[in-house]
Amino acid sequence: MNRKVALVCTFAVLVGLLTGCAYKDIDKRFFVTSIGVDYSKNPQKPYHVSLKLAIPSPQVQPGKTNFQVISENADSIAEAVRVMKSKVDKDFDFGHCRVLVFNKAILRKHQAEVLNWFMRRRDIQGIAYMALGEPTAEKVIRVKAKSERLPSNAIILSFDETSNDSPYIIPEILNDFYMRLREEGIDPYLPVIQPLKDTYVINKVVLFKGSRLSKELNRDETRILNELLNTGRRGQINVKQGENEFFVNVESFNTKTKVVIPRNKKPYVNVHIKIDGYIESSDKKIYHNYELLEDQRLASEVISKRVKSTLETIQKTGSDPLGLGLRYQAKHGVSEKNVKKWNKIYPHIHFKVKTDLKLRGTGIMY
Amino acid sequence: MANQQKIVSTLKEQLGNSNDFKIQDIDSFRKKIVLVYIESLIDYKKINKDLIDPLLLCEKEDKYLLHLLSLPPCRQLKTEDNLLSLLIKGNLLIITTDFIFSYDAKKATNNQPGDSAVEMAVLGPQKALSENLSTNINLVRNRYPSEHLIMEQQTVGTMSKTPIALMYDKKLVDHDVLSDVKKRLPEIKMDMIQAIGQLENAMTKKKHHLFPIMMITERPDRIALNLSQGKVIILMHGTPFALIVPAVFFDFMSSMDDTSHTFWTNMLMIGIRYIGLLITLVLPALYIALTSYNPEILRSQLAATIAGSRAGVPYPSFFEVAFMMLAVEMLVESSIRLPKAIGPTATTVGGLILGQAAQQAQLVSSIMIIITAFVAISNFTIPVNPMSFAIRVARYPLILLASFFGMMGVVAGLILLICYLTDKRSFGTPFLRLYRGSSRRIEKITENPKGEKG
Numbered sequence: 001m002n003r004k005v006a007l008v009c010t011f012a013v014l015v016g017l018l019t020g021c022a023y024k025d026i027d028k029r030f031f032v033t034s035i036g037v038d039y040s041k042n043p044q045k046p047y048h049v050s051l052k053l054a055i056p057s058p059q060v061q062p063g064k065t066n067f068q069v070i071s072e073n074a075d076s077i078a079e080a081v082r083v084m085k086s087k088v089d090k091d092f093d094f095g096h097c098r099v100l101v102f103n104k105a106i107l108r109k110h111q112a113e114v115l116n117w118f119m120r121r122r123d124i125q126g127i128a129y130m131a132l133g134e135p136t137a138e139k140v141i142r143v144k145a146k147s148e149r150l151p152s153n154a155i156i157l158s159f160d161e162t163s164n165d166s167p168y169i170i171p172e173i174l175n176d177f178y179m180r181l182r183e184e185g186i187d188p189y190l191p192v193i194q195p196l197k198d199t200y201v202i203n204k205v206v207l208f209k210g211s212r213l214s215k216e217l218n219r220d221e222t223r224i225l226n227e228l229l230n231t232g233r234r235g236q237i238n239v240k241q242g243e244n245e246f247f248v249n250v251e252s253f254n255t256k257t258k259v260v261i262p263r264n265k266k267p268y269v270n271v272h273i274k275i276d277g278y279i280e281s282s283d284k285k286i287y288h289n290y291e292l293l294e295d296q297r298l299a300s301e302v303i304s305k306r307v308k309s310t311l312e313t314i315q316k317t318g319s320d321p322l323g324l325g326l327r328y329q330a331k332h333g334v335s336e337k338n339v340k341k342w343n344k345i346y347p348h349i350h351f352k353v354k355t356d357l358k359l360r361g362t363g364i365m366y
Numbered sequence: 367m368a369n370q371q372k373i374v375s376t377l378k379e380q381l382g383n384s385n386d387f388k389i390q391d392i393d394s395f396r397k398k399i400v401l402v403y404i405e406s407l408i409d410y411k412k413i414n415k416d417l418i419d420p421l422l423l424c425e426k427e428d429k430y431l432l433h434l435l436s437l438p439p440c441r442q443l444k445t446e447d448n449l450l451s452l453l454i455k456g457n458l459l460i461i462t463t464d465f466i467f468s469y470d471a472k473k474a475t476n477n478q479p480g481d482s483a484v485e486m487a488v489l490g491p492q493k494a495l496s497e498n499l500s501t502n503i504n505l506v507r508n509r510y511p512s513e514h515l516i517m518e519q520q521t522v523g524t525m526s527k528t529p530i531a532l533m534y535d536k537k538l539v540d541h542d543v544l545s546d547v548k549k550r551l552p553e554i555k556m557d558m559i560q561a562i563g564q565l566e567n568a569m570t571k572k573k574h575h576l577f578p579i580m581m582i583t584e585r586p587d588r589i590a591l592n593l594s595q596g597k598v599i600i601l602m603h604g605t606p607f608a609l610i611v612p613a614v615f616f617d618f619m620s621s622m623d624d625t626s627h628t629f630w631t632n633m634l635m636i637g638i639r640y641i642g643l644l645i646t647l648v649l650p651a652l653y654i655a656l657t658s659y660n661p662e663i664l665r666s667q668l669a670a671t672i673a674g675s676r677a678g679v680p681y682p683s684f685f686e687v688a689f690m691m692l693a694v695e696m697l698v699e700s701s702i703r704l705p706k707a708i709g710p711t712a713t714t715v716g717g718l719i720l721g722q723a724a725q726q727a728q729l730v731s732s733i734m735i736i737i738t739a740f741v742a743i744s745n746f747t748i749p750v751n752p753m754s755f756a757i758r759v760a761r762y763p764l765i766l767l768a769s770f771f772g773m774m775g776v777v778a779g780l781i782l783l784i785c786y787l788t789d790k791r792s793f794g795t796p797f798l799r800l801y802r803g804s805s806r807r808i809e810k811i812t813e814n815p816k817g818e819k820g
Binding site for chain 2 (some may be wrong): 022023024025026027029031033054056057058059060093095096098123125149150153156
């Protein structure tokens with residue numbers, strides 16, 4: 001018994017003398033908060049990868065965000081990251097990388113390879129937001145937003161529906177993008193971020209046709225696409241008809257899209273929009289209920305017309321962000337024949353838009 | 367006459383050196399009566415009232431002897447009785463020419479029930495047990511006035527010969543448990559048993575065990591409640607605590623206040639206790655796992671703050687946790703035994719100054735201070751003391767596992783802990799057996815008594 005105790009004590013002392021490996025603690029990691037991938041114009045090393053590294057501080061204050069951006073040209077993203085490791089003092093940790101920004105050129109030329117790395121990495125989260133940076137991804141990454149408490153947090157907050165429900169922002173996450181890319185009958189899109197001096201603007205979206213970059217939608221078209229995607233982001237709708245102009249503040253916005261293929265008739269898409277809201281501002285004075293109903297009818301027509309024209313614009317590009325092809329497949333089965341058939345139908349399909357607008361009132365007025 | 371002299375002289379020989387050994391000769395009825403006793407054990411008032419006063423009043427010897435025999439604590443001794451052990455137990459020997467009587471005149475010490483100090487209740491009864499066995503039995507009998515309540519007296523300890531009392535309700539008691547307890551008690555080979563915890567350890571078969579399988583309580587109301595739940599109670603002379611057998615894990619999480627709160631208050635209190643249990647067990651391990659292995663689980667904001675506050679700390683998170691846990695354990699341990707006058711000073715110096723200074727000196731991160739305080743406070747939410755101590759110990763294996771394997775180690779450690787608890791038995795009762803709330807249980811007992819099923 002005594003010998004045992006002596007032995008244990010000896011070992012305890014000896015263990016204390018041993019050397020060992022240190023931990024890779026949280027403070028020995030560099031948190032990459034966003035990654036930007038640009039085209040470098042050098043065909044040998046086409047990837048210009050920029051990493052935004054957070055410099056943590058114990059006190060978090062607005063506008064006191066601290067970060068460092070490093071960039072590298074390489075022939076692959078993995079290679080670029082490997083080379084960049086020698087430029088910093090700590091190891092990269094991609095566990096908190098929530099923003100991935102690309103520029104147009106790299107997506108045109110090396111789309112498949114770019115996504116490959118992000119999909120394979122275990123530590124890149126599937127909920128990372130993807131965006132297109134204009135003019136370059138690096139410029140977007142370098143933006144230091146005034147309100148920002150943590151690096152890249154401002155972009156994350158803008159994409160997050162709980163903190164920003166602007167109808168011009170359509171967020172896209174990595175998993176969803178990948179699904180849309182691989183799935184037949186639905187096409188991906190990416191929001192466009194343009195850097196400003198102390199902030200940035202996100203109000204456009206760029207469409208893809210298949211896996212190729214397609215047309216960019218303008219601001220209003222972006223909003224209508226957002227509404228059709230049922231993202232829950234609400235805003236105001238302005239209605240202008242001749243002299244009369246008013247705004248409708250949307251309380252709830254609901255769309256039902258249906259692909260109808262009748263026998264012996266031309267196929268069409270039925271879009272049924274239900275809006276609840278009240279008038280936010282109006283040039284005209286509204287005294288009577290029939291005037292409100294008149295406005296309601298007017299607004300419905302205007303909205304229907306706009307939605308129809310947006311859908312037609314999207315149709316012309318050949319892109320299908322609403323997944324109408326997927327709806328067709330759901331009814332007619334998934335086969336190569338059906339996919340081909342749909343590809344023939346889609347460019348000529350007719351859109352029937354019906355809007356049920358309900359104006360709850362004229363707002364609170366005293 | 368010669369016999370009387372002989373007995374007295376033998377006793378004198380055996381105990382002669384002790385100063386408190388007294389022999390008192392009284393001449394009356396033309397005979398000699400000798401009173402032999404140990405002064406320090408004897409209640410003088412009782413002797414005066416019961417023995418001396420009647421002696422002066424009685425005219426005849428027969429009458430006095432009759433009076434002696436009519437006293438409840440007095441009995442006539444036979445030759446085979448061990449006079450010495452009777453003396454030591456606090457008896458007074460009355461040696462007449464023909465008979466020897468023993469009279470139990472023990473001075474009752476510490477027989478006042480004190481206020482409950484270990485298991486406080488806000489609304490429940492406020493008095494705890496006393497240190498006197500017969501007072502305690504009295505307290506229990508008063509709280510549990512049932513004709514089925516059985517009391518069996520025994521002694522434990524080869525030298526201390528501490529009297530203990532086994533109490534149970536013969537209709538409700540689990541007979542397997544009872545026979546197991548009765549089997550284990552005589553097997554105890556220990557010289558001195560003075561505390562109930564000692565008895566508990568002696569009765570537990572495994573030498574190295576962590577979680578208590580018997581509950582120690584100082585509350586007569588808990589004893590009465592547990593009697594009605596068919597449990598066996600062991601009271602010991604000289605301690606204000608009782609053992610309750612068997613005890614399952616969820617018993618240790620119940621407080622006597624649970625019966626006096628309203629339903630939703632009760633739910634909240636019990637919920638808080640279990641959350642506290644989880645926090646005190648897991649939080650330090652979780653901190654290591656999250657900062658050293660899996661920071662991606664945290665929100666980015668929190669990860670950045672932790673990284674920032676840890677930036678100046680030169681040691682890995684494991685040392686940080688070990689250092690702070692050591693400080694807290696020392697603080698708790700020292701404040702238990704400190705005199706009440708110094709206690710607050712120690713906690714102020716230890717808790718406030720040490721914590722603040724350690725953080726400012728960048729020995730530990732500020733997040734770690736919060737975790738330390740949280741762990742220490744939540745540990746106190748566990749209402750029964752031995753369980754709270756056991757949980758304190760149980761978090762160190764988790765810390766070790768977390769520092770070697772990260773998040774996976776924590777999860778594996780928790781699974782192992784649950785396996786261990788599931789395997790554990792308290793006198794044949796599975797340790798993790800689910801129990802319904804105590805007050806409802808009583809209602810159930812009257813409908814469906816356990817004793818009838820065997």
